Amino acid sequence: MSHSLQFFIPSRAPYLTLQKLPATSSTRFPVINFPIKKHSLAITKSLSSDLDAASSQVLDSGNGQTGAAGVLSADNVVAVPSDSGAAAGIDVDSVTEAELKENGFRSTRRTKLICTIGPATCGFEQLEALAVGGMNVARINMCHGTREWHKMVIERVRRLNEEKGFAVAIMMDTEGSEIHMGDLGGAASAKAEDGEIWTFSVRAFGTPRPERTINVNYDGFAEDVKVGDELLVDGGMVRFEVIEKIGPDVKCRCTDPGLLLPRANLTFWRDGSLVRERNAMLPTISSKDWLDIDFGIAEGVDFIAISFVKSAEVINHLKSYIAAKSRGSDIAVIAKIESIDSLKNLKEIILASDGAMVARGDLGAQIPLEQVPSAQQRIVQVCRQLNKPVIVASQLLDSMIEYPTPTRAEVADVSEAVRQRSDALMLSGESAMGQYPDKALAVLRSVSVRIEKWWREEKRHEAMVLPDVGTSFADSISEEICISAAKMANNLEVDAIFVYTKTGHMASLLSRCRPDCPIFAFTTTTSVRRRLNLQWGLIPFRLGFSDDMESNLNKTFSLLKARGMIKSGDLVIAVSDMLQSIQVMNVP
Ligand SMILES: Nc1ncnc2c1ncn2[C@@H]1O[C@H](COP(=O)(O)OP(=O)(O)OP(=O)(O)O)[C@@H](O)[C@H]1O
Ligand SMILES: CC(=O)C(=O)O
Ligand SMILES: [K+]
Numbered sequence: 001m002s003h004s005l006q007f008f009i010p011s012r013a014p015y016l017t018l019q020k021l022p023a024t025s026s027t028r029f030p031v032i033n034f035p036i037k038k039h040s041l042a043i044t045k046s047l048s049s050d051l052d053a054a055s056s057q058v059l060d061s062g063n064g065q066t067g068a069a070g071v072l073s074a075d076n077v078v079a080v081p082s083d084s085g086a087a088a089g090i091d092v093d094s095v096t097e098a099e100l101k102e103n104g105f106r107s108t109r110r111t112k113l114i115c116t117i118g119p120a121t122c123g124f125e126q127l128e129a130l131a132v133g134g135m136n137v138a139r140i141n142m143c144h145g146t147r148e149w150h151k152m153v154i155e156r157v158r159r160l161n162e163e164k165g166f167a168v169a170i171m172m173d174t175e176g177s178e179i180h181m182g183d184l185g186g187a188a189s190a191k192a193e194d195g196e197i198w199t200f201s202v203r204a205f206g207t208p209r210p211e212r213t214i215n216v217n218y219d220g221f222a223e224d225v226k227v228g229d230e231l232l233v234d235g236g237m238v239r240f241e242v243i244e245k246i247g248p249d250v251k252c253r254c255t256d257p258g259l260l261l262p263r264a265n266l267t268f269w270r271d272g273s274l275v276r277e278r279n280a281m282l283p284t285i286s287s288k289d290w291l292d293i294d295f296g297i298a299e300g301v302d303f304i305a306i307s308f309v310k311s312a313e314v315i316n317h318l319k320s321y322i323a324a325k326s327r328g329s330d331i332a333v334i335a336k337i338e339s340i341d342s343l344k345n346l347k348e349i350i351l352a353s354d355g356a357m358v359a360r361g362d363l364g365a366q367i368p369l370e371q372v373p374s375a376q377q378r379i380v381q382v383c384r385q386l387n388k389p390v391i392v393a394s395q396l397l398d399s400m401i402e403y404p405t406p407t408r409a410e411v412a413d414v415s416e417a418v419r420q421r422s423d424a425l426m427l428s429g430e431s432a433m434g435q436y437p438d439k440a441l442a443v444l445r446s447v448s449v450r451i452e453k454w455w456r457e458e459k460r461h462e463a464m465v466l467p468d469v470g471t472s473f474a475d476s477i478s479e480e481i482c483i484s485a486a487k488m489a490n491n492l493e494v495d496a497i498f499v500y501t502k503t504g505h506m507a508s509l510l511s512r513c514r515p516d517c518p519i520f521a522f523t524t525t526t527s528v529r530r531r532l533n534l535q536w537g538l539i540p541f542r543l544g545f546s547d548d549m550e551s552n553l554n555k556t557f558s559l560l561k562a563r564g565m566i567k568s569g570d571l572v573i574a575v576s577d578m579l580q581s582i583q584v585m586n587v588p
């Protein structure tokens, strides 16, 4: 039985027709017992076949989606030659593969994990252990380390991806030009004791650094502070009171002792509020940041995270700079929300960006700590509504820098970020210089999987209204398709949603709906695949596909079945951004 429906489409989209799928589709992919079979609609965009039909037949899967029971060791990871055997051209990391085989679709982790790379994790084997443990994105912080060191880390992550089939993305995080201390002349830390007098100065001190002296990067420092001000290091980890100013030198008495770390952030407070005199005029992107950004573009990093964003203009400026400098490449810009100004201009900053980070470390030094949780919730919500990935960062498992188990409060904090359905969680010091980077990652992984499962079982999804984010009618169609597909997936309890997407946009629209099942995102380039690895619920694969959905599905089914990653009878919903349709089918 073949039906054809003609729909009147307004003249703004004359190329759209709405038709029923040919009977062959449902014959090939029988949708047993589901009325949807008979009403499977396809909205066909006839100008869509710009696909490279000859694109490669390689299939890569996402990495490290380890389930609750999915304990995998590094030696499980095998590089599969891409020209081997029946399932020709499959190249897949064994972490995802083993997980799908052993635990099925439902147990895959939806929340993505970011690890800051530092001295504790920069070796090839250490990076590999993180990838096996579920790292989706490796972050390098330009506040620390040399150019050579950053280059080495990028090369190692790349090699890991090439040799083992991972899709670990690289995020470069700029230093920004807020006020911070110097690098302590090479010392790892310095201890400030109660009542000690320290000198903070814009003067650069020689080596060895004189006792109890700290260099400050902001020229206006001595002019802007006043006697009686409170000086907070890293948002209050150590506190000083300003007692005297002598030219460029500011003498301070330690009132809350603690460890000073290299390049720690400095804020000063007067009468209970943050002082932002001329430092409010500091550029968001310093001259050093621009050099780092050039380096990031040249190295082809996947994300550039901009520290201390104050307005949307700086994001727009950077995006056009990247577009001019790196024609064709698509580096995503992540706005770090860590200042009062960024909270004030939140919506427009997020609209201009490709994603945002709740950078709670510095944010907690700029607003009262008790306001950080509500700010986090607001940022996560705005990002979800505007369809931008959001990262919750800093101090998630801070005690694990020193101890092998987290505190109960830390587990509760991680759970809350997962329950808010943020896209990604980030480790900072825990993975950069802590003693238990793998254990910290394992805690993020197991808490994520557990809380996601609990939340699905409870079916306590916030009924979030997802506003239109696109600007064209075609965009609205994509959004409606994704919202409907996600809803159908929940109601029909399907095993997975498949999305065929060249730019990744349809995949992100599906991710925004936070459906109960995982989303297999098939895309043609490794760079889009890596970028999708930041987004909630997406398992990104690279696959050469054509504009013929039936052959794409056939190919995908046989490739995945040959690897044991799906099986006959699994119920799947498929959407694509070429043929705009929703298909429901059992795997043949
Ligand atoms: N590349 C590196 N080399 C040495 N130490 C590093 C490196 N990256 C991070 N660290 C250490 O890990 C700690 C936490 O890392 P993190 O990236 O959170 O830095 P941060 O200084 O707190 O700045 P930010 O506000 O940008 O996050 C740092 O304070 C530093 O001691
Ligand atoms: C990550 C970061 O920059 C912060 O929390 O301040
Ligand atoms: K930074």
Ligand SMILES: [Mg+2]
Binding pocket: 307, 338, 359, 361, 362
């Ligand atoms: Mg910060």
